[in-house]
Amino acid sequence: MRAKLILAAICLFSLATTAQSKVGTIDSELIIGLMPETKKVFSLIERYGKRLDSSYQVKYKEYQDKVADFKAKQKDYTDNLKTLKIQDINQTEQDLKQSRANGNKLIQIKRDEVMRPLYTKLKKVIADLCKTEGYTQILTTSGNEFAYIDEKFDITQKVMDKLGIKIPEQK
Numbered sequence: 001m002r003a004k005l006i007l008a009a010i011c012l013f014s015l016a017t018t019a020q021s022k023v024g025t026i027d028s029e030l031i032i033g034l035m036p037e038t039k040k041v042f043s044l045i046e047r048y049g050k051r052l053d054s055s056y057q058v059k060y061k062e063y064q065d066k067v068a069d070f071k072a073k074q075k076d077y078t079d080n081l082k083t084l085k086i087q088d089i090n091q092t093e094q095d096l097k098q099s100r101a102n103g104n105k106l107i108q109i110k111r112d113e114v115m116r117p118l119y120t121k122l123k124k125v126i127a128d129l130c131k132t133e134g135y136t137q138i139l140t141t142s143g144n145e146f147a148y149i150d151e152k153f154d155i156t157q158k159v160m161d162k163l164g165i166k167i168p169e170q171k
Helices: 002-019 028-034 036-076 079-133 156-163
Strands: 023-026 137-140
Touching (some): 023 156, 028 079, 028 156, 036 079
Parallel strands (some): 023 137
């Protein structure tokens, strides 16, 4: 008898615990892409990339000049001088590759830096909506694959409404 009461209590407790969960989904990348601030952010990243690219172009021009100079004068070079020039060209080429890799890393760092406020704003709106509507968990659909999502628990549109974002009409 006592075992049956304990079993019944456990079942009721687990049922009550499960009933308190409310899970929703959101397409956060869609929202971030439609936020008006995103255009400004991408413009800023593009300008930053152009500045990095201009310094890369200077290094690339230097590399091209060294190669052209070597091709034009290699007949006149001694073997030792040829070896030194080839090593210098190879070093310049390595520096060029490193510069491109560093530029890509710097652009990614800049992108993360300027996108952070947008994600923070989105996170705050999601948190406010979850508190208001009683959600305990929100899963993002961006980058994840779900076998089934009940549309009535997708809060994407509600968050977009709070942010004042509209989905553009497809042409």
